[in-house]
Amino acid sequence: MELFKHQKVVLLAFLFLVFSCNKDNGQEVETITSPPESALLIYPENNTECNDGIVVSENETDVLFQWENASNTGSYILTINNLNDGSSKKINTQSTQSTVRLLRGTAYSWQVKSIGLNNSGSANSELWKFYNAGISEQSYPPFPATALFPKSGSLINEGTILLQWEASDVDNDISSYRILLDNLEKPENVLGESTVNTIEAVVNSGKVYYWQIITTDLLGNQSNSPVFQFQVE
Numbered sequence: 001m002e003l004f005k006h007q008k009v010v011l012l013a014f015l016f017l018v019f020s021c022n023k024d025n026g027q028e029v030e031t032i033t034s035p036p037e038s039a040l041l042i043y044p045e046n047n048t049e050c051n052d053g054i055v056v057s058e059n060e061t062d063v064l065f066q067w068e069n070a071s072n073t074g075s076y077i078l079t080i081n082n083l084n085d086g087s088s089k090k091i092n093t094q095s096t097q098s099t100v101r102l103l104r105g106t107a108y109s110w111q112v113k114s115i116g117l118n119n120s121g122s123a124n125s126e127l128w129k130f131y132n133a134g135i136s137e138q139s140y141p142p143f144p145a146t147a148l149f150p151k152s153g154s155l156i157n158e159g160t161i162l163l164q165w166e167a168s169d170v171d172n173d174i175s176s177y178r179i180l181l182d183n184l185e186k187p188e189n190v191l192g193e194s195t196v197n198t199i200e201a202v203v204n205s206g207k208v209y210y211w212q213i214i215t216t217d218l219l220g221n222q223s224n225s226p227v228f229q230f231q232v233e
Contacts, residue, residue, distance in 0.1 A: 105134025141221035
């Protein structure tokens with residue numbers, strides 16, 4: 001009888017050890033989730049006029065944003081920026097489309113961030129721009145220009161540099177650019193005018209510079225870029 005009890009105790013201990021090992025091994029198994037892919041944007045198309053929105057008033061339309069499904073993605077964040085006043089809207093959705101109410105006669109940019117499954121990261125789409133159509137408009141102001149060099153917040157060497165930017169227009173009739181460059185946060189000094197997307201400037205060591213691009217089209221419509229900032233070593 002004592003031998004039977006001893007064998008029973010040994011068997012139970014063995015089963016407990018096997019169960020514990022299996023449990024530990026199960027905890028060591030990790031599920032690897034691939035990072036999400038960037039969404040491919042569909043509509044509103046880049047650098048175009050959007051006139052397909054549903055008109056809800058003289059000042060607003062409901063615009064449908066669409067993009068392709070991105071692999072390894074659980075949800076999306078749609079960000080829409082008003083290029084006229086700098087305000088923005090963010091919409092969280094699990095769908096690949098969203099209807100958003102926007103101001104008419106206003107330039108916007110938009111981007112979609114893919115949020116991965118199981119906290120596997122995120123990925124941004126391209127940034128597209130469009131002009132939300134106004135009431136019977138025949139001409140549209142250019143989109144605000146974007147700095148290419150120096151990038152805002154960058155640190156560069158002193159000397160003669162080539163300021164570079166990019167700009168676009170629904171009507172494709174940009175005629176010139178006026179460049180402001182100053183040590184003031186709100187630049188006032190006019191560096192010069194240009195009909196191309198570059199202009200030379202001389203910058204001095206230890207200085208912080210602020211610059212802005214005013215874009216003009218053939219009909220006199222204008223747009224002001226944000227103020228970009230860089231520092232010289």
